[in-house]
Every structure is written in C-alpha cells, then in structure tokens.
Amino acid sequence: MQEVDIYQTLKRKLVSNGFEHGAKLRAEVLRKEFDCSASTIREVLFRLSTVGLVSFQEQRGFRVPERSPEKLIELTHMRVLLEGEGTVMSIRAGGVAWEARLTAAHHQLSHIETRIHEAAASDDLVAIWAGAEKEFHETLISACGSKTLKQMHGQIYAQFRQQLMLADRDFDFISTNIEHHAQILEAALSGNESLTRKKIHDHLARHLTGETLGV
Amino acid sequence: MQEVDIYQTLKRKLVSNGFEHGAKLRAEVLRKEFDCSASTIREVLFRLSTVGLVSFQEQRGFRVPERSPEKLIELTHMRVLLEGEGTVMSIRAGGVAWEARLTAAHHQLSHIETRIHEAAASDDLVAIWAGAEKEFHETLISACGSKTLKQMHGQIYAQFRQQLMLADRDFDFISTNIEHHAQILEAALSGNESLTRKKIHDHLARHLTGETLGV
DNA sequence: ATTATATAAAATTTCGAGATTTTGATATAT
DNA sequence: ATATATCAAAATCTCGAAATTTTATATAAT
Numbered sequence: 001m002q003e004v005d006i007y008q009t010l011k012r013k014l015v016s017n018g019f020e021h022g023a024k025l026r027a028e029v030l031r032k033e034f035d036c037s038a039s040t041i042r043e044v045l046f047r048l049s050t051v052g053l054v055s056f057q058e059q060r061g062f063r064v065p066e067r068s069p070e071k072l073i074e075l076t077h078m079r080v081l082l083e084g085e086g087t088v089m090s091i092r093a094g095g096v097a098w099e100a101r102l103t104a105a106h107h108q109l110s111h112i113e114t115r116i117h118e119a120a121a122s123d124d125l126v127a128i129w130a131g132a133e134k135e136f137h138e139t140l141i142s143a144c145g146s147k148t149l150k151q152m153h154g155q156i157y158a159q160f161r162q163q164l165m166l167a168d169r170d171f172d173f174i175s176t177n178i179e180h181h182a183q184i185l186e187a188a189l190s191g192n193e194s195l196t197r198k199k200i201h202d203h204l205a206r207h208l209t210g211e212t213l214g215v
Numbered sequence: 216m217q218e219v220d221i222y223q224t225l226k227r228k229l230v231s232n233g234f235e236h237g238a239k240l241r242a243e244v245l246r247k248e249f250d251c252s253a254s255t256i257r258e259v260l261f262r263l264s265t266v267g268l269v270s271f272q273e274q275r276g277f278r279v280p281e282r283s284p285e286k287l288i289e290l291t292h293m294r295v296l297l298e299g300e301g302t303v304m305s306i307r308a309g310g311v312a313w314e315a316r317l318t319a320a321h322h323q324l325s326h327i328e329t330r331i332h333e334a335a336a337s338d339d340l341v342a343i344w345a346g347a348e349k350e351f352h353e354t355l356i357s358a359c360g361s362k363t364l365k366q367m368h369g370q371i372y373a374q375f376r377q378q379l380m381l382a383d384r385d386f387d388f389i390s391t392n393i394e395h396h397a398q399i400l401e402a403a404l405s406g407n408e409s410l411t412r413k414k415i416h417d418h419l420a421r422h423l424t425g426e427t428l429g430v
Numbered sequence: 431a432t433t434a435t436a437t438a439a440a441a442t443t444t445c446g447a448g449a450t451t452t453t454g455a456t457a458t459a460t
Numbered sequence: 461a462t463a464t465a466t467c468a469a470a471a472t473c474t475c476g477a478a479a480t481t482t483t484a485t486a487t488a489a490t
Contacts, residue, residue, distance in 0.1 A: 147286075
C-alpha cells in the first residue's frame with residue numbers, strides 16, 4: 001500500500017468513527033495493519049498531526065484527540081468566521097459559474113438528506129451524505145480566491161467532523177437542518193452578504209452552546 | 216543538540232532571513248549542521264511543514280516556501296480577520312488584567328520602535344523588535360478564550376513574517392507605524408469594537424495591495 | 431541546433447535493529 | 461493504607477545503510 005493511501009485511509013478513519021476518542025495510535029499495530037515499517041507510520045502520523053487530526057506528545061506517541069465541548073465550540077466559531085468570510089468573497093467574485101456549482105452541490109445534498117430523512121440512515125448513505133455536506137460547504141467558499149483561507153477551513157472542518165463523529169448523526173438529517181442548507185443557498189444567490197453570514201451562523205449555532213456534546 | 220532545540224533554531228532561521236526564499240532544505244546538509252541523523256531532520260521538517268513554514272513535495276524533499284505577493288495578501292487578510300475577531304473577544308472578556316498586559320506590551324514595543332527610528336537598526340535591535348511586535352499582537356488576542364484561534368493566528372503570523380523577511384524592514388520603524396500601534400492600543404482600551412477592527416485593518420493595509428513585495 | 435535516449439550521480443524514502451524513555455508491576459518503607 | 465523505590469516489559473526514538481526515485485550529464489538521432 002502506498003504511503004499516500006495509508007494517509008488517506010487513516011484520515012478517513014479518524015473523521016468517521018474509525019477510532020475511539022483519545023485512543024492511542026500504536027506504531028506497531030498500524031505497522032502490521034498497513035504492512036510497512038514503523039518509520040513510515042510515524043511519518044504519516046506526523047503529517048496528520050500537521051492538520052490537527054492526531055495529537056502528538058514527545059516520548060509519548062500519538063493519540064486520537066479527546067472529545068471536548070470547548071474544542072467543538074471553538075471549531076464552530078472558526079467555521080462561522082471562515083465560511084462567512086469566504087462565502088462573502090465568493091459572492092463578490094464568483095459570478096454565474098460559482099452560483100451554478102453551488103446550486104448543483106445543494107441539489108445533491110438536499111436529495112440525499114431527504115432520502116435519509118424518509119428512510120433510515122445506513123452506513124453507506126451516511127458516507128455519501130458526509131461527502132455531499134463537505135462538498136456544499138467547500139463550494140460556498142470555493143470562489144473566494146484565497147488558497148490560504150480554503151486550507152485553513154479544510155483543517156477546521158476536518159477537526160470539527162472528528163469532534164462530532166457520530167454524536168450528532170440524528171440531528172444532521174432532521175428537517176430543520178435541511179431547511180438551513182436551503183436558506184444558506186437562497187441568501188448566497190440573492191447576494192445579501194450579511195444575511196448569508198447570519199444563515200451560516202444560525203446553521204451552526206447549535207454547536208456553540210456545548211449541548212451537542214452534552215455539557 | 217536536542218530535537219526541540221533543532222526545531223526552534225530552524226524555525227527562527229526560517230522567519231528571520233536565515234535562508235533564501237525557495238531554498239532547498241537538504242537533509243544531508245542539515246544533518247551535519249545539527250549533528251544528528253537524517254531521520255531526525257526529516258521529522259523536524261515535517262513538523263515545520265505542519266505550520267506552513269516549510270513546503271514539502273513527495274519525492275522532492277523540503278523547501279523554504281517561495282515569496283509571493285498573492286500569498287502575502289492572503290496571509291494579511293487572515294491576520295486582519297483573526298486579530299480583529301480575537302481582539303474584540305478580548306475586549307469583551309479580558310478585563311483590567313488584559314488591559315494592563317496590553318498597555319505593558321505596547322510600552323515595550325513603542326520604546327524599541329522609537330529607539331530604532333532615532334538611531335540605526337542593528338541586527339540585535341531588530342531581533343528585540345521582532346519579539347516585541349509579536350508580543351504586542353499576541354497580547355491583543357490573548358484574552359479571546361479560544362486556543363484554536365490563537366493557534367491559527369500563530370501559524371499565520373509566522374508565515375506572514377516569513378514572507379516579509381527583511382523586505383519591509385525600513386517601513387516597520389517609520390513614525391506611521393509607531394502611530395498605528397498607538398491607535399490600536401487606544402481603540403482597544405476604549406472598548407470601541409468596530410474602531411479597533413478598523414485600526415488593525417489600517418495597520419496592515421499596506422500589505423493588501425501587493426506593493427510591499429513589489430507587484 | 432534541437433530533441434530524445436541512456437547512463438551516472440545525487441537526493442529522497444524505506445527499513446529494521448539498537449538505544450532511550452515511559453509505563454506498569456512488585457516490593458519496601460513511612 | 462499511602463507513598464516511595466526498584467525493576468521488567470513495552471513503547472518510542474534514533475540511527476545508518478539499502479532501495480527507490482529524481483536530477484544532471486553525456487551520447488545518439490532527427
């Protein structure tokens with residue numbers, strides 16, 4: 001298995017319930033799982049600690065970051081800030097091409113959310129939903145013109161998902177949430193910047209209280 | 216030399232003119248300089264790429280990031296966003312203790328800037344100034360209550376300094392800049408949030424045009 | 431002269447073993 | 461019973477050499 005594949009596989013596991021929060025990531029175990037040397041694993045884990053998905057402590061190895069209500073609040077705050085700013089920049093610079101992409105991304109997300117809401121949420125469907133939700137929020141900021149902003153948002157978004165894991169799975173598909181995405185789309189297409197910021201904030205607001213992880 | 220020292224030493228060199236922009240960071244060379252193995256160097260470089268101070272490309276090793284006017288503009292934009300948000304949060308939550316720390320940090324910065332402005336800027340003085348300027352801007356957001364925001368700001372600030380290196384050294388000490396710091400302090404102490412945001416923006420505005428790196 | 435190919439040199443990446451440090455268990459003392 | 465000290469097991473970290481890949485050089489072909 002290629003190192004880049006090991007990286008992707010581990011990353012996916014880290015943001016989608018593949019490990020317990022706080023679990024130790026032992027080189028020896030992972031070495032066997034991926035059939036490579038301990039140094040290669042060590043390297044991949046360093047790269048993942050790069051983006052905050054793995055915590056590293058000198059002489060004490062690597063761990064999955066603990067779940068923490070405060071951390072989730074901080075990450076949510078950053079998402080509101082970065083997605084709000086990035087979306088406003090996209091509104092100004094994106095043009096029709098961006099509006100088209102956003103509409104398409106929302107259509108797909110809306111489709112899968114409705115489907116899950118009506119039936120049950122199988123693991124397969126949840127995986128598809130996770131991709132569509134990520135795509136929608138990334139499309140919002142995709143025309144902002146700042147690689148730096150997109151990169152930071154990518155880091156924050158991944159850590160946000162990792163904090164949440166499946167804790168909030170049910171809520172993600174209730175009609176309130178489906179409505180939220182529609183309102184963000186509508187506000188963005190209307191070009192109303194402060195309204196768009198507000199709708200993004202409202203969508204994420206339930207994670208700003210600490211209740212989502214039970215405080 | 217301890218690995219943590221290697222990390223610090225390299226980091227300092229990377230943000231203060233110790234390397235050319237775009238320079239290759241060869242493991243063999245650094246291995247000899249710090250008298251350790253190639254793997255140790257490799258690890259440190261991975262950690263520095265964690266925070267964006269070193270760029271890494273598969274099979275092509277590590278480099279000092281290129282200087283780029285666009286990148287500087289993006290980093291400046293992020294600084295305005297993060298320092299503005301963090302300072303406003305500090306105004307709300309910091310209390311007298313924060314105000315006292317901010318006043319102290321400004322006093323030290325003001326002192327050194329005046330001194331350099333009157334005389335010439337020796338390398339020693341510039342190093343002291345760099346510390347004082349970093350301290351002032353970090354104190355602004357120090358009471359924001361978000362470890363995540365502080366961490367991201369730290370990354371952005373280091374990359375910002377790395378982009379600038381000594382390109383803008385002269386301007387850093389002219390009276391305009393000294394005035395800027397005083398106005399940020401005054402606005403923050405007055406508790407006027409939008410004015411504080413504006414003063415932080417104005418202070419950094421010259422880096423938003425591209426002129427600083429000559430576009 | 432320019433492009434393409436083959437070869438050599440140099441740099442990066444992987445590896446497993448040895449050295450170091452932490453962790454956990456057991457024994458001893460307060 | 462609590463705390464401290466000692467030792468063994470386990471994990472992490474460092475290292476230098478071997479394997480792989482890139483880069484540079486020289487040769488041949490168009």
